[in-house]
Amino acid sequence: MAALSGKIISHSLVAKSCQQNRHFNTQYQPDCCNLNKRNLRPFLGGNLAWSAISAVRLHGISKFNRGIVYCNAALSTAAISSVEKTDFLKLQNGSDIRGVAVAGVEGEPVTLTEPVTEAIASAFCAWLQKRKKPHSSRRLRVSIGHDSRISAQKLQDAVSRGISRAGLDVIQYGLASTPAMFNCTLTENEDFLCPADGSIMITASHLPYNRNGFKFFTNAGGLGKADIKEILELAADIYKTLTNEGAEQIASQSVRKVEYMDIYTSNLVQAVRKAAGNVEKPLEGFHIVVDAGNGAGGFFAGKVLEPLGAITSGSQFLEPDGMFPNHIPNPEDKAAMESITKAVLNNKADLGIIFDTDVDRSAAVDSSGREFNRNRLIALMSAIVLEEHPGTTIVTDSVTSDGLTTFIEKKLGGKHHRFKRGYKNVIDEAIRLNTVGEESHLAIETSGHGALKENHWLDDGAYLMVKLLNKLASAKASGKGGGSKVLTGLVEGLDEPGFAVELRLKIDQTHAELKGGSFREYGEAVIKHLENVVDSNPKLQKAPVNYEGVRVSGFGGWFLLRLSLHDPVLPLNIEASSKEEAVNLGNAVLSAVREFPALDTTALDKFVQA
């Protein structure tokens, strides 16, 4: 990446910052660096309104804060109301933070207000300072990126203030992808102010327009559940001490803007060129359409595929639009997959590529309109990785099909380790296996999240697609022909179920049956009971190895009943060769769970009756 240089957009006081972000066509007004002199006072070292400032042990604020001022964090006008610690903890969603950031949806009050966001960002800095030694020549720096949501601007400003309050340097990337935000903690390039010591991605993935949230990274990867809990607890304490007093001083601190996506996309381009034997345009002759669903992934057409020589006409929904007017940006969504499939067929393209909002998930469609998502994408990626690393272990989530195991183990000669749901669980398990001597190069979920060892276990939908592009390019280079046949051929022999369904059974948390206990305890009791019922039914066999819920074979198929990672829901996956057999499995579950009145079995009732 040495060829790229000096991409700090908002240099000194030159007012470049209110322009449109041309590269990513941001539709909303990007952050205005306020060139209002009133806000450009030099920072008064350590004299912050935030009385808990000592709690985060500020390092050398005054030393590094004078001199260069690139632009300012925007002032907050939001009132600070009282928020309980428990409210902060409710914002945890596994290893992410998620909440409501836009008012107007009935029954969904705003939980991710600007002051709450500010406190969370400061808490992340405190968490970071506990773990990172200060550098001798500079303060710790935290980069911020966001997806296309309409609340992105407001939250980016609040996050910037939170980082400034903690005395750390703020670097804004603007519209970015989640994987790029991890990548920037690994990139060594001072021209781009990299590596960042920590980074924050503002996103709520595919959730509706009114939600938003945060993912946090260091060079060790994404933060885990325990870290998020610690940050939220700390944020609740910081919040209590927040006042609007002194906000101008915070806003007067330096915010620098960097076009980091240039580095990230250039890395992707280089990876494909290298795989094709250092050919400049290895995708020349390929027609590939991209569907970004109006999320952050539009860059992939213009900044990755086109430099590689591909034609991208017919690509759709590349412009960021936080109202997601076309379809949900989610490769698991039926309408989204139908949309990209139609685009491939209408344009007679060789391949279609679709991303979720923040580009950590993806799926593809071949020239005949065959979808590569869920189990089929895992099969395809497994075939590619097992060619490179024979015999390696593929770690997947728990809802993968039996046919996939047979394909990985019998056809590809690898090992399938079916673990738990949750991208972080899957990635952490693959990392763990390597540390105990079991080689694993791929961790991938049916949701379209996937991470490779060769790519620092970075959960990256764009990199998954790069692996497919490498295959296309090298097949062409070796004269094996163009089109997507090479990909389709790789999943030949994958046994797919005739029928597959996921039913999500809700637990009514207000039901008296819960007797004050948590929905988790209730859900676990349902699963335990089902397990006992299965044990006494000779037609059903429990999976000998299973890491969550209860997975059972019988009636020519299988089912898995487990607790959702986040919601008061028991998702039930059923796969069988026919709907009739799937209904038999559904009935077996229904007869066991019926006696749990707080469990809403409507979806299952309907399924078995239809």
Ligand SMILES: O=P(O)(O)OC[C@H]1O[C@H](O)[C@H](O)[C@@H](O)[C@@H]1O
């Ligand atoms: O347990 P569920 O409700 O099905 O949700 C599980 C999913 O939650 C989030 O979306 C995570 O990003 C995914 O990695 C995970 O698979």
